[in-house]
Amino acid sequence: MIYWQVFIAFFIPNIVGYGGGPAIIPLIENEVVGRYGWMSSQAFAETLALGNTLPSPIATKMAGYIGYDVAGIPGALIATFATIAPSLVLMLVALSTLYRYRDSLKVKSMSQWVRPVIMVLMAYLTWTFLIESIDGAGVWHTLGIAAVAALLLIRIHVHPAFVVMASLVYGGFFLGT
Amino acid sequence: MLKTQGNLFVAFLRIGLLGFGGGPSMIPLVYQEVVKRYAWMSDEEFGDVLAIGNTLPGPIATKMAGTIGYRVGGFWGCLNAVAAVVVPVVLAMILLLGLFTRYQDHRWIQGMSEGVVPVVMVMMAQLTWDFFSKARSTLGWIATLLLGACAGGLIYWLDVHPGIVIGAILIAALLRPERRKTSAAEEDTSP
Numbered sequence: 042m043i044y045w046q047v048f049i050a051f052f053i054p055n056i057v058g059y060g061g062g063p064a065i066i067p068l069i070e071n072e073v074v075g076r077y078g079w080m081s082s083q084a085f086a087e088t089l090a091l092g093n094t095l096p097s098p099i100a101t102k103m104a105g106y107i108g109y110d111v112a113g114i115p116g117a118l119i120a121t122f123a124t125i126a127p128s129l130v131l132m133l134v135a136l137s138t139l140y141r142y143r144d145s146l147k148v149k150s151m152s153q154w155v156r157p158v159i160m161v162l163m164a165y166l167t168w169t170f171l172i173e174s175i176d177g178a179g180v181w182h183t184l185g186i187a188a189v190a191a192l193l194l195i196r197i198h199v200h201p202a203f204v205v206m207a208s209l210v211y212g213g214f215f216l217g218t
Numbered sequence: 219m220l221k222t223q224g225n226l227f228v229a230f231l232r233i234g235l236l237g238f239g240g241g242p243s244m245i246p247l248v249y250q251e252v253v254k255r256y257a258w259m260s261d262e263e264f265g266d267v268l269a270i271g272n273t274l275p276g277p278i279a280t281k282m283a284g285t286i287g288y289r290v291g292g293f294w295g296c297l298n299a300v301a302a303v304v305v306p307v308v309l310a311m312i313l314l315l316g317l318f319t320r321y322q323d324h325r326w327i328q329g330m331s332e333g334v335v336p337v338v339m340v341m342m343a344q345l346t347w348d349f350f351s352k353a354r355s356t357l358g359w360i361a362t363l364l365l366g367a368c369a370g371g372l373i374y375w376l377d378v379h380p381g382i383v384i385g386a387i388l389i390a391a392l393l394r395p396e397r398r399k400t401s402a403a404e405e406d407t408s409p
Contacts, residue, residue, distance in 0.1 A: 105308030212333015
């Protein structure tokens with residue numbers, strides 16, 4: 042039963058997640074935090090933060106870790122399988138059919154039309170993280186860390202891995218008392 | 219044969235370990251290994267695989283690894299290439315986060331996990347903005363906000379599953395009559 046839930050929780054986000062890895066994040070959060078309640082949004086944020094410091098696609102990293110957290114090694118395998126297999130199998134089986142449509146305007150418009158929905162899901166997730174953070178670290182720490190992080194990430198283009206590490210160090214020293 | 223599998227594994231291991239910044243940032247790395255170093259594919263074939271991959275949902279890096287692995291080394295090549303991209307990094311995730319949860323009762327570890335939430339929030343805000351600008355540049359900002367508002371209302375107010383909302387949009391995009399005549403004609407005549 043739990044394995045089936047793990048499969049569904051990662052199958053659905055990846056089958057509707059047009060727009061690559063990042064588009065899948067809010068959809069996974071919707072299943073894992075919202076629907077099944079396997080983790081808190083803070084734990085999800087942590088997973089996402091650590092995932093962002095490591096290489097390779099974010100969707101498989103999230104799937105592997107959350108699957109493992111929920112149902113051990115079989116869970117990790119099932120979640121990763123549900124993330125990768127459906128679109129890969131489709132790609133291998135229907136290569137020639139898909140080839141005909143690779144420049145089709147309709148196919149291009151599919152990912153274009155989905156973008157505003159993903160945008161709303163992401164905005165909502167941003168809001169969830171804000172509430173969560175005010176609850177945990179407090180208003181001033183939240184605003185301070187967010188302002189510095191925004192400056193480093195958006196203006197100075199520091200690699201996310203360093204920003205995440207800096208925030209971990211800051212939190213360890215100033216929030217852990 | 220065994221050597222090919224070895225090469226496949228090493229190539230995609232390198233791609234997985236150097237691919238900081240997620241899927242799309244890995245495409246040049248895949249190109250480097252597959253076209254430049256091992257010459258498993260021509261420029262054109264690579265472009266086709268990439269274009270076809272983009273017509274399907276899900277992460278692009280594993281789709282490319284699987285397809286290229288399959289072409290080069292059959293079923294086992296496919297499995298091999300995907301495993302090389304996914305397994306090492308997932309293991310690293312489990313190890314790192316496992317350490318984190320083991321010591322989560324310590325106050326300073328809790329401080330660390332609280333400190334990182336605002337950063338993730340900023341990253342998510344950045345992604346939101348990114349998707350907004352892309353949507354605005356292709357759909358215009360009125361359609362973007364309208365679609366976004368409708369979707370948000372359905373999902374958060376009426377509690378419709380986001381998968382259903384997106385599924386409906388995908389079907390609508392597919393079934394909608396193609397407006398530009400030229401592109402429709404082009405599609406019909408292609409082999």
